[in-house]
Amino acid sequence: MTLNLIKLCVGAESIADLEEWIALRLRLAGEQIHTTRMMPKNREAILDGGSLYWVIKGVVSCRQRILDLRGHRDEDGISRCDIVLDPTVVPVDPRPRGPFQGWRYLSASDAPPDLPGAGTPDAELPMELQRQLRVIGLV
Template identity: 75%
Template sequence: MALHLIKLCVGAESIADLEEWIAERVAAAGEHVHTTRMTPKRREEILDGGSLYWVIRGELNCRQAILDLRAVVDAEGISRCGILLDPRVVPVDPRPRGPFQGWRYFEAKDAPPDLAGPGEAADELPMELRRELRLIGLI
């Protein structure tokens, strides 16, 4: 069974912001690699269909498939992990998520389902409005 990772998407205001950033990275480097300080130890489980779930502004609301985990050495000679991601962002059923540092393992049983795609009612609402409606129990 696939094992996922979850991480805060610092600086992004929305899924659209993340998608713009990814497009810039792919245009510049030909791929989307997210570099982290720590390397996941459960590599095989992650590469067995795992995704990186992004938390944007306190809400888990999208994911990218993980294609590879690469050993990287930065300009200062420090070992890092490069997470090669599919550039396609998949919106998921949004869930509130508190802050944390770095990445965390995220079990498949805890992962929210993907949204159906364009035309999904929640997908058409702005993120802030969805968040407010969820807080008052309307969605």
């Protein structure tokens, strides 16, 4: 059974901010890695199609597919987990989410669905407007 992670995207104001950070990281390192302190214990379930869902400004806003989880020790000898992410950001149906520390598991049944893709009526609206309409329940 697939399992996801959810994490705060601290400092980002929008999905566009996150995408700019990803582009920079790809230019510098060739892949996008997000480093955390703890290695998920349910590694196999996460690598079975799981995604990292990003909370931006108190709203679950988008996700990235998790490609790998790599454990290592940093220069101070502290264990870390590198979450290797697909650079493609997929906007999701926005859901309010309160603050929390670190990452949390997110079951597939609790994960918000992806927003409509190109060619659907909603896709013609600007992404930020789609998000705002969904947050207030009009779409």
